[in-house]
Amino acid sequence: MVTSFNEGNKFYILGEFTDELQETIIVPLVKQIEELKTKKDAELIIYISSVGGSTWIARTIVSLLELAKSKDIIVKTIVTSHAFSSGSMVSIVGTKGYRFIDTYAEIMIHYGTYQGYSDKTPLQIERNSEYRKRHFDNILKHYKKYSKVPDLEKLIADDGLCIPADKCIEWGLADKYMGEL
Numbered sequence: 715m716v717t718s719f720n721e722g723n724k725f726y727i728l729g730e731f732t733d734e735l736q737e738t739i740i741v742p743l744v745k746q747i748e749e750l751k752t753k754k755d756a757e758l759i760i761y762i763s764s765v766g767g768s769t770w771i772a773r774t775i776v777s778l779l780e781l782a783k784s785k786d787i788i789v790k791t792i793v794t795s796h797a798f799s800s801g802s803m804v805s806i807v808g809t810k811g812y813r814f815i816d817t818y819a820e821i822m823i824h825y826g827t828y829q830g831y832s833d834k835t836p837l838q839i840e841r842n843s844e845y846r847k848r849h850f851d852n853i854l855k856h857y858k859k860y861s862k863v864p865d866l867e868k869l870i871a872d873d874g875l876c877i878p879a880d881k882c883i884e885w886g887l888a889d890k891y892m893g894e895l
Contacts, residue, residue, distance in 0.1 A: 723750065724759045731767030731800040740774055747782045757788040760808070766799025769826055769849070776856070779807050788812055792892060798822035798876075803853075806860040806887050814895055815879045815888035822876045823857055823869075823887075825850050862886040 717729030720742040727739060743758070750756035758779070766772075779789050791808030793801075793815040802821045806813065815821070826849075833839045857866055863885045869875050882888040 720746070722746070723757060724761070726761045727801065727804065728761070728763050730765060731769075731771040733768070733771070735771050735775070740771070740778065743775065743778050747778060747785065747787065750782070750787050751785040755788075756786070757790055757812075758782055759790045759792065760804065761792050761794055762797045762801050762805050763793070763795045764797060764799075764801030766801050766822075766826075769800055769803075769853075772800035772803045775804050776807050779804070783809055790814065792895070793819045793821060793882075793888065794892070795819050796822070799824060799826055802887070803856055806857070811889050813887075813889045814892045815882050815890075816892045817879050819879050819882075820876045821882050821887050822874060823863070824873045824875060825853050825870055860886070 718725075718727045718735055718738045720726065720739060723746055725739055725743060727735070746758060750758070760779070782789055789808045790812040791805045791814065793805050795816060796819055797805040798820075799822060802823050805815075805821060833842050854867065854870070857863060857870070863869060863877075877885065877887065879888065879891065883890070
């Protein structure tokens with residue numbers, strides 16, 4: 715069952731960030747950016763209701779949304795119920811002033827989980843450890859770049875920090891309530 719899809723410039727991420735999103739979101743998003751990059755007042759709208767999933771998929775979408783913004787395309791992100799983990803990473807990257815959240819929605823930020831490669835030799839253990847550290851450092855940098863969560867490192871040290879909509883707006887994870895669309 716396909717739970718994520720697009721209709722023109724509207725993208726719906728309604729479920730987990732899995733490899734399915736490469737076909738249903740990423741490829742159409744690349745095409746839309748190419749189509750919109752020369753248009754005046756162009757916008758992409760991303761609806762999110764997700765428990766999270768693959769950081770790789772989320773990072774690809776984040777990179778594409780950053781590309782769109784660099785082409786003066788407005789990126790609206792709309793959290794309809796929840797944006798956990800990878801969902802939160804995408805929801806906060808919208809254009810400032812265009813990141814919306816439902817009044818009852820929540821965003822969950824955390825370091826996530828790391829599923830690396832096999833650690834069978836001392837060298838593999840060392841490489842995996844270095845990669846794992848970079849992975850967690852990049853997650854922290856991402857939240858620092860797009861929000862102003864107080865004591866961020868301390869708060870996300872305990873996995874699964876769910877933040878209600880009013881705090882999301884206060885802490886810069888969202889800008890406005892959906893009713894202000």
